[in-house]
Structures are given as C-alpha cells and as structure tokens.
Amino acid sequence: MSTDAHSPSRSETPPDWLDQLLAREAADHAGDYIADRGFTARVMQTLPAADALPAWRRPVIVALWLVAAALLAITLPGTAHDVAREAFKLFAARPFSLSTLALALAAIGIATWTGAAVALRRD
Amino acid sequence: MAAQAAPPGVSDAQLIARCIVGDDRHAFAELVKRHQSSVRACLRKLTAGNHALADDLSQETFVLAWRNLKSFRQEARFSTWLYRIATNCWLAQARKRHEELLGDRDAEVADADADDAALSGGTSADHAAGTTMKIDLERALARLSDAERAAIVQCYHNDLSHEEAAYVLGCPVGTVKTHVLRGKQKLKIALAAWAPSQSSQAS
Numbered sequence: 001m002s003t004d005a006h007s008p009s010r011s012e013t014p015p016d017w018l019d020q021l022l023a024r025e026a027a028d029h030a031g032d033y034i035a036d037r038g039f040t041a042r043v044m045q046t047l048p049a050a051d052a053l054p055a056w057r058r059p060v061i062v063a064l065w066l067v068a069a070a071l072l073a074i075t076l077p078g079t080a081h082d083v084a085r086e087a088f089k090l091f092a093a094r095p096f097s098l099s100t101l102a103l104a105l106a107a108i109g110i111a112t113w114t115g116a117a118v119a120l121r122r123d
Numbered sequence: 124m125a126a127q128a129a130p131p132g133v134s135d136a137q138l139i140a141r142c143i144v145g146d147d148r149h150a151f152a153e154l155v156k157r158h159q160s161s162v163r164a165c166l167r168k169l170t171a172g173n174h175a176l177a178d179d180l181s182q183e184t185f186v187l188a189w190r191n192l193k194s195f196r197q198e199a200r201f202s203t204w205l206y207r208i209a210t211n212c213w214l215a216q217a218r219k220r221h222e223e224l225l226g227d228r229d230a231e232v233a234d235a236d237a238d239d240a241a242l243s244g245g246t247s248a249d250h251a252a253g254t255t256m257k258i259d260l261e262r263a264l265a266r267l268s269d270a271e272r273a274a275i276v277q278c279y280h281n282d283l284s285h286e287e288a289a290y291v292l293g294c295p296v297g298t299v300k301t302h303v304l305r306g307k308q309k310l311k312i313a314l315a316a317w318a319p320s321q322s323s324q325a326s
Contacts (some may be wrong), residue, residue, distance in 0.1 A: 017319050018311055022279040025260055029280070034160040039178065043155050043185045050146055 062119060135201045142192050151192075155185050158202055161281075162209050168276045169213045171265035180216060184209040199290050206281060207291045210273055217269050256317060263313035271306035274299050 015023070073080040133150075135157070141150035162184055166177035187208050188195075195204055264272055270292070277288040278299070285303075289296045311318070 017317070018307055018314065021256070021260070021314070021317060022275070022310075025257065026280050026282060029164065030282075032160075032164065034163045036156060036159060039159050039163070039181070040152055040155045043159075043182050044148060044152050046182060046186050047148065047151075047189050048186075050148075056144070 058119065136197065139192060139195065139201065142189075151189055154188075154201070158205055159185075161202060162205050165206055165276065165281055166209050166213060168264070168280050169210070169273060172261055176216070180209065180212045183212050187212070199287065203283065203287050203291060206277065206283070207293070210277070210291055211293070214269060214273070259314055259317065260310075263310050266313060267306050267309055271302045271309065274302035275306045275310070278303055 133153070135154065138147075138150040138154050141147040142154070159181065163177055163181045166180045166184075167174055170177045170180070184205060188205060191208075195201070199207075264275065267275065273292055274288060277283045277291050278285065283291065285296050285299050288299045292299060292302075
C-alpha cells in the first residue's frame, strides 16, 4: 500500500489554514514518545495462556500414530490379514440391504469428519 | 518455550513469523514495545485525551492482535493493522458507552462554549499560546462524530493516506474523503478564531 499517495496532509491542492494547523499539531506530537512504564508487561500478563499443544505438534502426532499403526501391521505378518478376513466373514455373513449400507457409510462419514474436526480444531 | 528476547535489528515481519510459528511471546513483547507509543497516542487522540480509557483500549488492541496474528496478511504495514484494530476497539467502546458519551459531550460542549466566550474577550496574545490552540483543537475534535474524528485522526495525526485510512476504518476511500471534508468544515467553524485574517491571507 502506498504511503504517500493522496495523503491529505500532502495533497496536491494547496493546504488551507486548517490543514496547516492540523499538520503543525501532528508534527509537534510526532516525536513524542509515550514511555512504556509497565504497559508491555501488563499486555503480556493479559495474553491468553499458551496452547498445551503447539500447532505444529498436532499433525506430527497424527503422523506418528499412522506410522505406528503401519509398523504394527507390517511386523505382525498374517495378523492384519486374519483380522481382515474374519471381519469380512462376519460382515459377509449378514444379509445387507441398501439402506443398511447407506446408513453404515453415513456413520463412517460422520465419524471421519468429526474425528478430523476434533483433530484440526483451533483453540 | 525456548524463545529469546529479539534484538532491536529484527524486522516486524520476522518477529511476527516467530510469534506465529513458534508461539514466541518474547517476540510479541518486542512488537508491543515498538508500537505501544503510536497506538496509545492514536487512541488518546480518539478518546479526546482520556488517557486511562486509551490505555485500556490499547491493551485490548494488543491482546486482539496476538489472537489474530495469523490473519495478518502483510497487505498493510503492521502499524496500520494495529491502528485498524485500535479504531475498531474504540468504536465498539463508543457504541457501548454511547449514552454516557452523549452526556459527556453535552457537558463538554457547554464547557467549550463558556471557554469560547471567555476567549473571544481575550487578547490576541492569548490566541498565540500554542497550548490554548491545542486545547481548542482537542475540544473541537471531541465535538465531531466518531467517524469524522476517526478519519481526521488517521489522515492527519497518524499521517496515513486516504487508502490506508480506508483500510483502517474499514470503509471505501470515498467515504473517508467525505468524513474528512465534513470534519474539516466543522473544525473550521469551531476553530474560526484561529483562522488567519483576510489581510494576512492576501499578503
């Protein structure tokens, strides 16, 4: 953003007496520095408490859990396959209607979105 | 938090980055130290010299800045962004205390009128006193509407361009120009005693 374009105190039209008065008054105070006198300390005390978990750690923790799950699946060969096969058998043994399937998909979708929202929420 | 106090040579942008990425409160403290004077001065002007209220609003401004630092897109200078938050804080406060402010303003106008009457009987030496002019200007500014006062303060006291003032006030550039124009018209009437005479203007 340009700082000197169309500034009223630096406009192309000749300044009238009020412009000059306002500019002079502003210039008189331009160099004035208001001493801190504990102001910064008061602001810092008022700031909200720090997050227990910094923002960058959240995705790192999620990634670590994923890695751990993958390692578990790899280091226990056959187990994941057995669990999946038994689960499928259990699943396949039940008669499914389209409405049940839709309900299951909806439930999975809601669970996924809720999990993502909780994981990515900003405090 | 392994942050250290920022050296004075570090830019605002670097300090902001440290706040956002590392939740660095020392970096934010440095930003507060750098900008507290200008923000407090701006709010003192907007609150017509009420230092206690100005400092409360300044504190609120910096807390809001900390909370919303991630939304600062560097589309303006950091100081301009702070002015925007400060002005919004002041406007919100003014809205809350509207009735009270109206009462105060009536009293101030009555006081100012009495003083104007006293001044009109004074000598030109009285008028020459800079402090009197400042008091008159402060009172005249206090009589403007919130929008007019905010526009005048941003454009003259903070020396912002119309575009920057529009960003701070959250309104179109044309509206800022209108507020400045109307504010100046009112100031000219209120400060007519300080206008140079026709003869001195001609010379």
